[in-house]
Amino acid sequence: SEIPKAYEPQSVEDKWYEFWQEQKCFEADPESPKPAYSIVIPPPNVTGMLHMGHVLNNTIQDILARKARMDGKEVLWLPGTDHAGIATQAKVERELKKNEKLSRHDLGRDKFLERVWAWKEEHGGIIIKQLQKLGCSCDWSRERFTMDEEYTRCVQRVFVDLYKKGLIYRGKRMVNWCPVSLTALSDEEVIPKPQNSFLYYFKVEVAEEPGTFLSIATTRPETIPGDTAIAVNPTDERYKHLIGKHAIRPLPSENQAKIPIVADEHIDKEFGTGVLKVTPAHDKADFEIGERHDLEVIDVLNPDGTVNDFGGEALKGMDRLKARKRAAELLDEMGVLEKEEQYQNNVGFSERAGVPIEPRLSEQWFLKYPSVEASHRCVTEGRMKFYPDRWIKTYDHWMTGIQDWCISRQLWWGHQIPVWYHKESGEIHCDIEPPADEENWERDPDVLDTWASSWLWPFATMGWPEETSTLKRFYPTTDLVTGPDIIFFWVARMIMAGYEYMGDLPFQNVYFTGIIRDKKGRKMSKSLGNSPDPLDLIAKYGADALRFGTMRSAPLGLDVLFDEKDVELGRNFCNKLWNACRFRQMQGGESEGEIDPKLLTSDDKWILIRLGKAIDEIDADFAQYRFTGVTQTLYRFFWTEYCDWYVESCKSALYGNDEKLKANKLAVIDFILSNAIRLFHPFLPFISEELWQGMGFNGDLPEGQGGQTIMFANWPKAFDEEFAAHYGLDESDEQVVEAKHELVRQGRNLRREFNVPSNQKIPFIFKPNAEFPEAEAAVLQILLNAESLEVNPNFASGKGYAHIGSPLGELYLPLEGLIEDFAAERSRLEKELQKIEAEIAKVEKKLANKNFTERAPKEILDEHVQRKADWETKLARARAAIEALGD
RNA sequence: GCGCGGUUAGCUCAGUGGUAGAGCAUCACCUUGACACGGUGGAGGUCACAGGUUCAAAUCCUGUACCGCGCACCA
Numbered sequence: 038s039e040i041p042k043a044y045e046p047q048s049v050e051d052k053w054y055e056f057w058q059e060q061k062c063f064e065a066d067p068e069s070p071k072p073a074y075s076i077v078i079p080p081p082n083v084t085g086m087l088h089m090g091h092v093l094n095n096t097i098q099d100i101l102a103r104k105a106r107m108d109g110k111e112v113l114w115l116p117g118t119d120h121a122g123i124a125t126q127a128k129v130e131r132e133l134k135k136n137e138k139l140s141r142h143d144l145g146r147d148k149f150l151e152r153v154w155a156w157k158e159e160h161g162g163i164i165i166k167q168l169q170k171l172g173c174s175c176d177w178s179r180e181r182f183t184m185d186e187e188y189t190r191c192v193q194r195v196f197v198d199l200y201k202k203g204l205i206y207r208g209k210r211m212v213n214w215c216p217v218s219l220t221a222l223s224d225e226e227v228i229p230k231p232q233n234s235f236l237y238y239f240k241v242e243v244a245e246e247p248g249t250f251l252s253i254a255t256t257r258p259e260t261i262p263g264d265t266a267i268a269v270n271p272t273d274e275r276y277k278h279l280i281g282k283h284a285i286r287p288l289p290s291e292n293q294a295k296i297p298i299v300a301d302e303h304i305d306k307e308f309g310t311g312v313l314k315v316t317p318a319h320d321k322a323d324f325e326i327g328e329r330h331d332l333e334v335i336d337v338l339n340p341d342g343t344v345n346d347f348g349g350e351a352l353k354g355m356d357r358l359k360a361r362k363r364a365a366e367l368l369d370e371m372g373v374l375e376k377e378e379q380y381q382n383n384v385g386f387s388e389r390a391g392v393p394i395e396p397r398l399s400e401q402w403f404l405k406y407p408s409v410e411a412s413h414r415c416v417t418e419g420r421m422k423f424y425p426d427r428w429i430k431t432y433d434h435w436m437t438g439i440q441d442w443c444i445s446r447q448l449w450w451g452h453q454i455p456v457w458y459h460k461e462s463g464e465i466h467c468d469i470e471p472p473a474d475e476e477n478w479e480r481d482p483d484v485l486d487t488w489a490s491s492w493l494w495p496f497a498t499m500g501w502p503e504e505t506s507t508l509k510r511f512y513p514t515t516d517l518v519t520g521p522d523i524i525f526f527w528v529a530r531m532i533m534a535g536y537e538y539m540g541d542l543p544f545q546n547v548y549f550t551g552i553i554r555d556k557k558g559r560k561m562s563k564s565l566g567n568s569p570d571p572l573d574l575i576a577k578y579g580a581d582a583l584r585f586g587t588m589r590s591a592p593l594g595l596d597v598l599f600d601e602k603d604v605e606l607g608r609n610f611c612n613k614l615w616n617a618c619r620f621r622q623m624q625g626g627e628s629e630g631e632i633d634p635k636l637l638t639s640d641d642k643w644i645l646i647r648l649g650k651a652i653d654e655i656d657a658d659f660a661q662y663r664f665t666g667v668t669q670t671l672y673r674f675f676w677t678e679y680c681d682w683y684v685e686s687c688k689s690a691l692y693g694n695d696e697k698l699k700a701n702k703l704a705v706i707d708f709i710l711s712n713a714i715r716l717f718h719p720f721l722p723f724i725s726e727e728l729w730q731g732m733g734f735n736g737d738l739p740e741g742q743g744g745q746t747i748m749f750a751n752w753p754k755a756f757d758e759e760f761a762a763h764y765g766l767d768e769s770d771e772q773v774v775e776a777k778h779e780l781v782r783q784g785r786n787l788r789r790e791f792n793v794p795s796n797q798k799i800p801f802i803f804k805p806n807a808e809f810p811e812a813e814a815a816v817l818q819i820l821l822n823a824e825s826l827e828v829n830p831n832f833a834s835g836k837g838y839a840h841i842g843s844p845l846g847e848l849y850l851p852l853e854g855l856i857e858d859f860a861a862e863r864s865r866l867e868k869e870l871q872k873i874e875a876e877i878a879k880v881e882k883k884l885a886n887k888n889f890t891e892r893a894p895k896e897i898l899d900e901h902v903q904r905k906a907d908w909e910t911k912l913a914r915a916r917a918a919i920e921a922l923g924d
Numbered sequence: 925g926c927g928c929g930g931u932u933a934g935c936u937c938a939g940u941g942g943u944a945g946a947g948c949a950u951c952a953c954c955u956u957g958a959c960a961c962g963g964u965g966g967a968g969g970u971c972a973c974a975g976g977u978u979c980a981a982a983u984c985c986u987g988u989a990c991c992g993c994g995c996a997c998c999a
Binding site: 040042043044229236253254255256257268304305308309310311312313314315316320322323381382383384427428430431434435438521552578589590592594595596598600602603605606608609610611612613615616617618619620621622623665666669672673680681684685688692782785786788789790792793794795796797798822876879880883886887888889890891892893894896897900901904 | 927928929930935936937938942943946947948949952953954955956957958959961962963964965966978979980992993994995996997998999
């Protein structure tokens with residue numbers, strides 16, 4: 038045979054991907070009469086590399102897209118990349134520093150942006166190529182980038198619109214400041230982490246009462262120079278009398294100002310000493326206290342986190358962490374440091390730079406979210422579906438307490454804010470176009486948060502604001518597949534933008550994937566080195582294997598513990614599929630076409646029924662996005678039911694002389710394979726196409742299904758009554774074959790128990806309960822690997838036979854020459870006897886329960902009665918077997 | 925403090941009221957005319973714990989423990 042024994046994905050995958058692209062199989066036609074199905078890709082960072090999270094996410098999308106095509110939908114899977122402001126800028130800055138020892142300021146804004154664009158040109162295509170390797174069937178002719186010219190205009194248009202609606206405003210407020218990236222961040226970009234730090238207790242003297250001291254606990258002594266008040270709870274009896282008086286601030290030592298002691302409800306009497314130092318410039322809560330009491334704001338830090346002049350001579354220029362230690366030392370030297378204790382608190386870290394953020398007062402642009410009500414309700418009221426639905430609660434919670442969004446970033450890479458300030462009057466010009474006398478104006482240097490562009494993704498990629506045919510046809514999109522970690526960053530904001538600008542929700546269903554972890558449950562990260570490179574895995578096992586293995590271990594809504602073993606399983610499965618088809622090819626003969634219902638054996642009927650049930654299960658699981666369920670069904674149906682049972686049962690006919698029967702078997706096999714391969718296609722696009730073409734299924738099939746590529750082949754139909762009637766299928770066929778399987782299993786078990794090697798052919802005798810066709814006997818013989826199978830309805834067992842029973846009849850194994858140790862055999866059978874007796878006792882107990890027999894449904898009752906009868910039959914046989922053993 | 929998950933075979937996980945399942949790992953036998961990336965058979969679970977509902981609970985209810993996550997607080 039020229040077909041290789043093992044499937045070699047490397048020689049197959051690229052070939053078909055090119056074929057699909059040449060045939061324009063991925064391109065969506067808005068003019069098509071088919072019903073529409075659409076997904077927009079969560080755009081990966083333009084300079085990113087494919088990781089396991091992408092594999093999971095995009096495999097799911099590809100499965101949905103391919104399934105929809107086979108369901109006869111016109112599919113648009115719209116791809117693209119995100120400019121990823123901070124991440125990309127930081128990457129280029131790092132390279133610049135490493136290679137040329139330059140900062141972005143050395144280059145200047147324009148030159149630096151040129152460098153970023155060059156970087157984007159060089160690296161931007163990598164992740165796209167990687168997605169193609171994975172088999173993603175995106176419409177690449179529509180690929181978008183969040184900083185394309187048209188996209189940029191959309192972003193600006195939205196900014197201007199929201200500004201004019203009064204929803205975007207500029208203000209000096211407390212923001213999260215990243216002292217490394219030197220930009221403001223949104224609340225969502227701040228990750229709280231528990232930190233081991235110190236709680237410093239120091240005392241301040243009350244100005245009006247020399248000798249009276251207040252003890253204060255703080256984790257940040259370096260901000261003492263920025264303290265402009267001391268606050269206590271108004272109901273705190275310990276300090277009530279001091280309210281309205283003043284305290285002497287110890288730092289900076291050259292400026293020990295008198296600061297007021299104020300009363301504020303915010304202070305927790307139980308915490309520390311119940312006295313709070315108020316630093317309005319460096320803490321959000323303190324800032325609010327400051328507003329309530331009209332306090333001065335003294336910022337003691339530079340943007341990069343070092344102490345400025347206000348911090349005093351002793352601390353000036355130091356980094357905030359160094360200054361913290363030094364400030365404590367200064368307090369100690371002054372004799373006012375009472376104690377320091379170990380303390381664990383949560384500190385907000387910059388998601389990107391990984392350093393503690395600094396709450397900082399600064400002038401920023403803010404957005405009051407639009408269309409909040411509609412966006413909130415469409416999810417809680419179920420118009421938009423979440424899978425799994427528990428994320429509704431998280432969404433609901435966030436939408437309820439929603440805060441204005443700080444959208445300006447002090448970066449260069451991004452959408453520069455379309456606002457100009459008049460150099461003389463300070464007047465504001467907010468428009469897509471710069472003002473006519475541009476030289477008299479200065480443009481706002483800030484850019485927008487990346488998410489303030491990607492929240493427009495579902496419609497800005499489809500040509501909005503023009504009413505394009507694409508937009509009309511494919512918006513709202515059908516499904517969104519993403520991680521729950523960006524439910525606020527992206528999903529919620531897209532919903533709001535969708536309602537505000539399209540008047541409708543942007544997608545109908547949201548599927549939230551789990552997070553991919555390593556097999557020890559740790560998050561995958563570069564620093565841990567536990568993140569396998571998907572491209573390596575594809576090279577080693579094939580993309581189909583990676584897809585199948587990943588999907589098989591990715592349950593809906595739970596994290597995925599990734600193990601390379603899963604990919605190995607995927608590869609093994611592809612190989613099984615390959616060899617099953619190879620076996621068919623080796624039988625020769627073109628597809629024999631029509632199945633003749635009259636020639637169907639019980640096994641044929643059984644596998645047809647099992648196929649129908651598998652399709653039913655798969656359809657039901659797809660409807661609920663239960664992909665693991667689908668993979669399990671596919672695995673079970675194909676490997677266990679088709680390969681292990683059906684194909685084996687066929688061998689007697691295929692190696693026999695009845696040409697008609699043989700041809701009919703091949704017709705059944707072809708039918709099953711053509712259906713199975715189609716069922717596999719969404720998961721295993723490459724091998725399924727290879728086999729579809731290789732087996733000749735792309736021509737006209739008897740059931741009238743086919744096509745140039747499997748991509749547009751009809752999705753298999755679950756069997757209906759008409760089908761069952763045509764082939765004469767009914768439940769009893771299934772039961773008979775399952776009884777046969779049970780008989781075979783027990784027969785094989787007998788072999789094993791008498792230590793008959795697997796390859797040794799031995800004779801069996803079968804005593805059927807009813808008429809037993811010769812063809813059935815041949816199947817039984819081959820499944821048992823028997824030398825011969827004597828069918829004898831009148832067989833009278835004497836001594837020297839082991840036997841087992843089944844509803845079909847009894848199977849005897851002559852023991853002559855097989856048994857070495859009769860005593861051991863007897864004791865084995867006696868043990869078996871005890872087991873059976875225990876089972877009978879169990880069933881009897883149940884049947885003796887009056888409540889049970891009166892109240893259980895009839896079917897359940899019958900089942901138990903039947904079970905008892907079965908066990909009793911077994912008992913009788915086991916006893917007879919012991920008899921038969923003789924002495 | 926509030927909320928959401930999870931706890932089933934050595935491991936990873938299916939299983940939403942009716943005889944506990946799969947894959948991997950393991951043990952035994954087998955390179956038998958698709959496949960050793962394979963075949964056959966076996967061993968291995970008081971379904972975290974305690975109550976409750978029910979004729980019947982891994983499954984429904986209440987509570988507890990442990991693990992993970994999110995939000996709030998965080999001087």
